[in-house]
Amino acid sequence: MLRVEELSVCFGGLTAVNKVSLSVGTDEVVGLVGPNGAGKTTLFNAVSGLARPSSGRIIFDSVDVLRAPLHRRAKMGIGRTFQIPQPLHELTVRENLLVAQRFGAGQVDQQKIDEILEFTNLAPKGDREAAKELALTELKALEVAKALATNPKLLMLDEVLAGLETSGKRRFMAMLKELHQKFAVGILIIEHDIETISNLCQRVVVLNFGKLIADGAPDQVFRDPEVIKSYTGADHAGSR
Amino acid sequence: MKTNASIWVLLLVAYGAIPLTLGSNHYVMSLLVAALVIGGIALAWALLGNLGGMVSFGHSAFFGVGAYVSALLTLKAGTPIVIAMLLGGVGALLASLVMLPVLRLRGPYFALAILAYAHIFKIIATEWTAVTGGSAGLSSIPRFPTAFGFDFSGKVGSYLIILSVVLIFALCYRLIRASDYGIALRAMHDSEDATRVIGVNSVLLKALMLFVSAFMTGVIGAFNAHYINFLEPDYAFNGLWVTLPIVAAIFGGYRTILGPLIGAVTVYLIDQLVFKSLIPYGHQLILGALLVAMILFSPSGLVPLLRASVRRNHAAG
Ligand SMILES: Nc1ncnc2c1ncn2[C@@H]1O[C@H](COP(=O)(O)OP(=O)(O)O)[C@@H](O)[C@H]1O
Ligand SMILES: [Mg+2]
Numbered sequence: 199m200l201r202v203e204e205l206s207v208c209f210g211g212l213t214a215v216n217k218v219s220l221s222v223g224t225d226e227v228v229g230l231v232g233p234n235g236a237g238k239t240t241l242f243n244a245v246s247g248l249a250r251p252s253s254g255r256i257i258f259d260s261v262d263v264l265r266a267p268l269h270r271r272a273k274m275g276i277g278r279t280f281q282i283p284q285p286l287h288e289l290t291v292r293e294n295l296l297v298a299q300r301f302g303a304g305q306v307d308q309q310k311i312d313e314i315l316e317f318t319n320l321a322p323k324g325d326r327e328a329a330k331e332l333a334l335t336e337l338k339a340l341e342v343a344k345a346l347a348t349n350p351k352l353l354m355l356d357e358v359l360a361g362l363e364t365s366g367k368r369r370f371m372a373m374l375k376e377l378h379q380k381f382a383v384g385i386l387i388i389e390h391d392i393e394t395i396s397n398l399c400q401r402v403v404v405l406n407f408g409k410l411i412a413d414g415a416p417d418q419v420f421r422d423p424e425v426i427k428s429y430t431g432a433d434h435a436g437s438r
Numbered sequence: 439m440k441t442n443a444s445i446w447v448l449l450l451v452a453y454g455a456i457p458l459t460l461g462s463n464h465y466v467m468s469l470l471v472a473a474l475v476i477g478g479i480a481l482a483w484a485l486l487g488n489l490g491g492m493v494s495f496g497h498s499a500f501f502g503v504g505a506y507v508s509a510l511l512t513l514k515a516g517t518p519i520v521i522a523m524l525l526g527g528v529g530a531l532l533a534s535l536v537m538l539p540v541l542r543l544r545g546p547y548f549a550l551a552i553l554a555y556a557h558i559f560k561i562i563a564t565e566w567t568a569v570t571g572g573s574a575g576l577s578s579i580p581r582f583p584t585a586f587g588f589d590f591s592g593k594v595g596s597y598l599i600i601l602s603v604v605l606i607f608a609l610c611y612r613l614i615r616a617s618d619y620g621i622a623l624r625a626m627h628d629s630e631d632a633t634r635v636i637g638v639n640s641v642l643l644k645a646l647m648l649f650v651s652a653f654m655t656g657v658i659g660a661f662n663a664h665y666i667n668f669l670e671p672d673y674a675f676n677g678l679w680v681t682l683p684i685v686a687a688i689f690g691g692y693r694t695i696l697g698p699l700i701g702a703v704t705v706y707l708i709d710q711l712v713f714k715s716l717i718p719y720g721h722q723l724i725l726g727a728l729l730v731a732m733i734l735f736s737p738s739g740l741v742p743l744l745r746a747s748v749r750r751n752h753a754a755g
Contacts, residue, residue: 286625286632298636302636
């Protein structure tokens with residue numbers, strides 16, 4: 199479904215993503231790991247259209263989307279969340295989903311919205327709360343809910359579990375496990391915690407300094423000496 | 439319920455009490471017409487700012503283009519005034535098309551670019567003498583006709599026309615704001631990227647708001663041309679056609695729909711009736727001071743301030 203080929207993204211002299219190739223199938227849950235600053239978020243930005251690649255190709259559903267504007271990619275089925283939640287502040291939770299559905303999926307379906315609210319544990323907040331009044335767990339849930347409302351084929355999750363306390367994390371994890379089946383989406387998820395990735399993903403891709411250094415089953419990849427070095431060599435083993 | 443009631447009262451006063459009591463006072467009626475012209479531009483300007491997130495200093499261009507298009511169509515092609523006025527709006531909309539490239543600019547760059555564009559139209563009106571009459575201008579622009587046995591060319595007739603135009607625009611504004619597009623535009627305000635990645639074509643939506651705002655301003659410019667029957671570039675493209683509305687909109691509350699209108703009537707009438715008689719020259723200075731006071735005292739403007747005090751009285755009583 200998604201195929202990224204030799205993709206590079208530069209910021210001035212810095213090559214944040216360096217000739218990365220990877221793919222995500224419709225029925226896959228793929229982990230994307232790597233130290234802070236490895237270029238994971240930048241890769242998401244390039245695929246969703248927020249960052250302009252300097253070279254390479256992005257093929258989605260057999261279409262080259264490299265030059266397609268953001269909103270077109272969203273309508274084609276590329277959904278994403280933001281590492282730092284970006285709710286539509288002035289709107290209620292339900293309105294957030296309505297906008298996503300109306301413009302991303304093309305038509306409004308209240309029943310689907312209710313279903314998404316229920317699934318993301320946001321149902322009690324739906325109509326009353328303005329998005330800006332939510333707590334962190336809810337903001338993260340809203341990120342997922344918004345993306346789901348666009349009816350995506352590919353869902354890119356950027357550190358949705360980071361910063362949550364244990365109970366929130368557990369609930370979120372349960373949700374993530376169901377997500378793939380229930381909404382029939384392929385998932386690419388950025389997450390630092392090895393256990394979480396092993397638990398959720400069939401496959402994991404590792405970035406380090408913008409380069410892809412491993413791609414395979416989690417139990418193999420996390421035994422790869424180069425991967426271990428990238429994890430422990432940097433200062434953040436087991437941290438965010 | 440309460441808002442509805444006060445709007446009905448407002449309509450009754452505007453359409454009934456004012457023409458009946460003040461109709462014979464030409465001076466006051468002409469002040470009211472001028473205030474509504476400013477108010478109409480203020481409303482269109484606020485629509486662009488509020489929904490599109492754009493601060494425009496270029497609305498005098500739309501006003502001038504609308505005025506010239508409608509005047510020329512009626513003068514040279516004999517087009518009926520109502521149609522000419524709408525085409526004046528369309529002309530302003532087309533003028534806004536050339537401003538599309540600047541939509542990608544943000545903040546002060548957008549404001550400066552649109553100001554520069556506005557100047558181009560003034561130059562065209564001045565230099566294209568064969569059509570526009572150059573700096574000598576156009577005179578004998580047709581007045582509003584008599585319809586339903588009522589002479590609309592008079593002060594009261596003109597007042598009723600501009601009042602209706604402005605109120606129709608206010609209604610359109612309200613409908614747009616409540617629509618899906620309006621909600622998406624509201625969302626775009628402080629989270630543009632987040633809105634775009636869920637499928638909203640932000641450039642298109644902003645462009646649409648620019649078109650609507652330009653069209654409205656053009657129609658109002660056209661109205662004004664037929665009302666005063668005379669146009670010259672310095673007048674039609676004068677920067678006051680945007681600065682006064684900005685003052686009015688901010689004073690009244692640019693985030694609300696009626697704020698710009700009420701702001702325009704208040705500011706203009708106070709300026710002309712009170713300050714001008716106190717200080718014949720430089721009375722606009724007081725307007726500036728008033729605006730600053732309003733921004734310091736109630737940054738969201740007069741209408742939100744009034745609403746809050748009504749609510750407070752309600753709670754107290
Ligand atoms: N908009 C930007 N402008 C300049 N540099 C950026 C920008 N976004 C990211 N970077 C840089 O690119 C590198 C990769 O960042 P990022 O993709 O956010 O990493 P990750 O998500 O893996 O932690 C970092 O060095 C970061 O400083
Ligand atoms: Mg990141």
